[in-house]
Amino acid sequence: MQIRITLNGRKITEDVSPDLLLLDWVRAHGCYSVKRGCETSNCGLCTVFMEDKPVLSCSVLAVRADGKRIETLEGLRKEAEEFGAFIAGQGAEQCGFCNPGMIMNAIALFRENPEPSEEEIKEYLAGNLCRCSGYEGQLRGIQAFLAYKKGGGIQ
Amino acid sequence: MLRIKEYVKAESLAQAYELNQKRANRIIGGMLWMKMGTVNVHTAIDLSGLGLDGSEERKDEFVIGCMATLRQLETDERLAVLGSGILKESVKNIVGVQFRNLATVGGSLAGRFGFSDVLTAFLALDTEVELYKAGRIPLAKFAAEGAGSDILVRVFVKKDDRRCVYLSHRNTKTDFPVLTVALSSARSGIRVAAGARPQRAILVPADECLNKADAADIFEGRADKEALQAYAAQLAAKVPTGSNMRASAAYRSHLAEVLIRRGLTALNEQAAKERGKKDAD
Ligand SMILES: Cc1cc2nc3c(=O)[nH]c(=O)nc-3n(C[C@H](O)[C@H](O)[C@H](O)COP(=O)(O)OP(=O)(O)OC[C@H]3O[C@@H](n4cnc5c(N)ncnc54)[C@H](O)[C@@H]3O)c2cc1C
Ligand code: FES
Ligand code: FES
Numbered sequence: 001m002q003i004r005i006t007l008n009g010r011k012i013t014e015d016v017s018p019d020l021l022l023l024d025w026v027r028a029h030g031c032y033s034v035k036r037g038c039e040t041s042n043c044g045l046c047t048v049f050m051e052d053k054p055v056l057s058c059s060v061l062a063v064r065a066d067g068k069r070i071e072t073l074e075g076l077r078k079e080a081e082e083f084g085a086f087i088a089g090q091g092a093e094q095c096g097f098c099n100p101g102m103i104m105n106a107i108a109l110f111r112e113n114p115e116p117s118e119e120e121i122k123e124y125l126a127g128n129l130c131r132c133s134g135y136e137g138q139l140r141g142i143q144a145f146l147a148y149k150k151g152g153g154i155q
Numbered sequence: 156m157l158r159i160k161e162y163v164k165a166e167s168l169a170q171a172y173e174l175n176q177k178r179a180n181r182i183i184g185g186m187l188w189m190k191m192g193t194v195n196v197h198t199a200i201d202l203s204g205l206g207l208d209g210s211e212e213r214k215d216e217f218v219i220g221c222m223a224t225l226r227q228l229e230t231d232e233r234l235a236v237l238g239s240g241i242l243k244e245s246v247k248n249i250v251g252v253q254f255r256n257l258a259t260v261g262g263s264l265a266g267r268f269g270f271s272d273v274l275t276a277f278l279a280l281d282t283e284v285e286l287y288k289a290g291r292i293p294l295a296k297f298a299a300e301g302a303g304s305d306i307l308v309r310v311f312v313k314k315d316d317r318r319c320v321y322l323s324h325r326n327t328k329t330d331f332p333v334l335t336v337a338l339s340s341a342r343s344g345i346r347v348a349a350g351a352r353p354q355r356a357i358l359v360p361a362d363e364c365l366n367k368a369d370a371a372d373i374f375e376g377r378a379d380k381e382a383l384q385a386y387a388a389q390l391a392a393k394v395p396t397g398s399n400m401r402a403s404a405a406y407r408s409h410l411a412e413v414l415i416r417r418g419l420t421a422l423n424e425q426a427a428k429e430r431g432k433k434d435a436d
Contacts, residue, residue, distance in 0.1 A: 001162060018162035041187045047253050054253045059187050063162050105253060126329050127251010
């Protein structure tokens with residue numbers, strides 16, 4: 001089937017099989033930040049934006065993304081780097097495998113709700129699993145980033 | 156693994172229905188549940204081009220399209236008037252935001268999953284579903300009978316005066332629930348739905364337990380603690396439970412009583428608070 005997807009601003013037209021998953025499609029196009037961490041739609045590692053909404057790319061058919069805009073971490077470098085520094089600053093990353101998915105979903109949260117409470121942060125990021133950290137460092141990093149943003153971007 | 160030979164974005168419900176008569180063909184909602192199994196699908200039928208992904212407010216009811224996502228139940232502020240915001244409350248523990256941006260209302264009800272928070276919550280509201288061939292039927296009837304090869308097109312929820320409370324117990328956050336309970340209190344009476352028993356959600360035959368005066372007391376916020384406790388025990392006794400890897404039947408029955416008591420207490424308190432406000436005005 002022929003599909004046309006705008007991936008990180010680039011229009012791509014391609015013939016794909018009906019059961020190809022969006023996850024495998026974006027990886028085939030060099031977006032290696034998007035990873036498969038489970039087989040049960042549970043881990044959030046495969047998060048991409050489809051028409052600005054965070055979705056699990058492991059659970060979307062590529063044909064269903066036809067005509068849509070898809071963004072991955074590769075396309076959000078500036079935003080991701082700015083925020084990622086705060087996560088690193090807390091030493092929150094251990095193996096770092098969960099990081100790209102968590103950053104994507106955190107960016108989605110900030111766009112939807114620029115001043116989330118602690119409870120709102122936890123609720124929004126509940127679908128991003130981390131095997132190593134226990135989430136405390138990530139939460140501190142997010143709060144430090146939000147404080148920095150609130151202060152007009154001055155540390 | 157999910158294998159799909161062909162994919163058709165349906166151009167009409169008639170076409171989708173026609174395709175769905177073949178056993179090897181399947182409607183795909185959010186595809187999340189479908190993807191969990193080893194399934195060989197000949198033709199995947201996609202309803203996403205039929206304008207069924209929104210909700211509409213009418214004078215006396217809401218109409219929710221089968222392709223609306225669980226996330227929409229949370230973020231569509233108009234829906235918050237239904238049963239004290241029960242829909243939002245019921246879906247917020249389901250996996251995560253990225254998941255709920257995909258999972259559909261249609262797939263969640265059509266699946267008639269035992270563990271379903273969604274089915275439990277809609278049962279506590281005055282809900283009907285529209286099937287393409289069979290037409291509009293009450294949700295409780297649909298939950299018992301299923302869609303067969305029909306298509307669940309829309310969900311209708313009546314606007315009324317009911318207050319609702321939704322409660323679930325989970326062993327860990329975002330896991331499948333061990334027990335779900337949804338209660339509503341309206342002038343017309345009390346309604347209690349219980350799911351993840353672990354079998355599919357049912358409406359508890361509340362009328363058999365409560366004498367009419369007691370239900371009115373809760374609606375007006377005048378029930379006392381002992382009465383609430385007694386009701387909860389009676390209602391919980393009507394919830395059949397079973398055992399699975401998550402919990403035993405005995406534990407679920409205990410939970411049922413606790414959650415129903417908390418639910419009734421919350422409904423009573425909510426009503427008392429509103430009454431207090433009215434008296435003060
Ligand atoms: C890992 C995981 C965890 C979950 N945890 C929970 C939880 O805690 N609580 C909870 O309530 N739910 C939970 N669910 C279920 C989830 O919320 C959805 O209800 C489920 O995925 C079905 O929705 P879907 O849109 O993905 O449907 P699909 O998987 O696409 O479809 C499910 C079934 O319904 C059929 N179908 C779909 N749409 C229609 C239609 N319009 N008419 C007729 N038939 C149709 C399909 O053919 C299929 O047989 C979980 C699911 C997964 C995969
Ligand atoms: S790979 Fe785990 S949720 Fe997509
Ligand atoms: S740091 Fe290892 S999974 Fe999160």
